[in-house]
Amino acid sequence: SLDESVKEFADIIYEKAAGEGIAKITINRPERRNAFRPQTVKELMRAFNDARDDISVGVIIFTGKGTEAFCSGGDQSFRGKNGYADYDNFGRLNVLDLQVQIRRLPKPVIAMVAGYAVGGGHVLHMVCDLTIAANNAVFGQTGPKVGSFDAGYGASIMSRLIGPKRAREMWYLSKFYTASEAEKMGLVNMVVPLEKLEQETVKWCREMLRNSPTAIRLCKSAINAADDGHAGLQALAGDATLMFYGTEEGNEGRSSYLQHKKPDFSKFPRLP
Numbered sequence: 539s540l541d542e543s544v545k546e547f548a549d550i551i552y553e554k555a556a557g558e559g560i561a562k563i564t565i566n567r568p569e570r571r572n573a574f575r576p577q578t579v580k581e582l583m584r585a586f587n588d589a590r591d592d593i594s595v596g597v598i599i600f601t602g603k604g605t606e607a608f609c610s611g612g613d614q615s616f617r618g619k620n621g622y623a624d625y626d627n628f629g630r631l632n633v634l635d636l637q638v639q640i641r642r643l644p645k646p647v648i649a650m651v652a653g654y655a656v657g658g659g660h661v662l663h664m665v666c667d668l669t670i671a672a673n674n675a676v677f678g679q680t681g682p683k684v685g686s687f688d689a690g691y692g693a694s695i696m697s698r699l700i701g702p703k704r705a706r707e708m709w710y711l712s713k714f715y716t717a718s719e720a721e722k723m724g725l726v727n728m729v730v731p732l733e734k735l736e737q738e739t740v741k742w743c744r745e746m747l748r749n750s751p752t753a754i755r756l757c758k759s760a761i762n763a764a765d766d767g768h769a770g771l772q773a774l775a776g777d778a779t780l781m782f783y784g785t786e787e788g789n790e791g792r793s794s795y796l797q798h799k800k801p802d803f804s805k806f807p808r809l810p
């Protein structure tokens with residue numbers, strides 16, 4: 539069970555399962571169908587950052603409180619002339635930074651979706667590595683109905699996931715789709731009965747945790763690389779550097795520098 543609460547937050551719940559390697563981040567605004575305000579996003583970013591930095595965490599579950607919604611997007615009551623504003627008197631779209639953070643996080647993030655994943659909440663599940671949906675899940679974009687859109691990942695990642703024709707359909711018509719329709723479209727990995735949602739998600743987490751974290755890290759950055767352009771290549775390249783530092787060849791340069799002598803790279807093969 540995931541019951542160890544590690545930090546106090548207002549809009550989210552952040553838990554880690556002791557000794558399991560699983561962190562769970564839950565949007566906790568069920569009375570608003572888990573719509574996010576800037577404060578929610580700030581807290582999510584802190585929690586994701588903690589889960590990234592904690593080397594005992596191998597996989598992160600991202601979900602919404604209750605069974606009515608994963609997330610219904612930006613809280614429209616906080617929407618102003620230049621974004622969403624709660625405690626500040628200026629608006630912001632800080633959820634876009636959260637999307638990037640999830641893409642760059644070198645551990646799998648698995649969206650566990652019960653109920654509505656709509657608007658900016660739909661984009662959040664799309665930027666996660668995997669999505670497990672309950673059979674009551676509902677997916678869709680609402681922006682064009684409420685005077686909004688996400689022309690970043692909301693458009694490009696969706697187009698990659700389900701193809702440009704379907705992506706246009708989702709955005710232009712702003713229809714809602716059932717869990718099984720979403721599965722057929724390639725939006726989600728698996729649909730399970732609501733009462734099995736957490737059990738199945740944890741099963742997927744445990745299976746991933748049995749595998750090589752470095753292999754998974756490289757698979758994530760490789761799969762994102764082309765779509766994320768230079769930033770994607772940078773993440774992949776950073777992973778390569780990280781591994782190279784662990785080699786004898788990489789260490790030859792560093793230790794020679796520190797010992798004020800010329801490095802001898804001749805002993806390292808020029809592999810085909």
Ligand code: 2NE
Nearest residue numbers: 569570571573610611612613614654657658680681686687
């Ligand atoms: C999610 C949905 C379909 C649920 O419908 P239902 O019938 O199950 O619930 P209901 O009664 O609509 O909602 C329950 C309460 O939650 C509030 C509602 O206003 C309602 O409040 P009360 O009347 O009880 O006081 N609520 C739900 N979603 C909210 C939201 N996003 N903001 C503020 N209050 C919300 C249905 O509620 C729905 O369609 N919600 C709106 C979805 C939406 O349009 N989201 C924004 C899209 S734009 C966006 O997210 C975005 C972007 O486009 C670009 C960048 C960043 C964000």
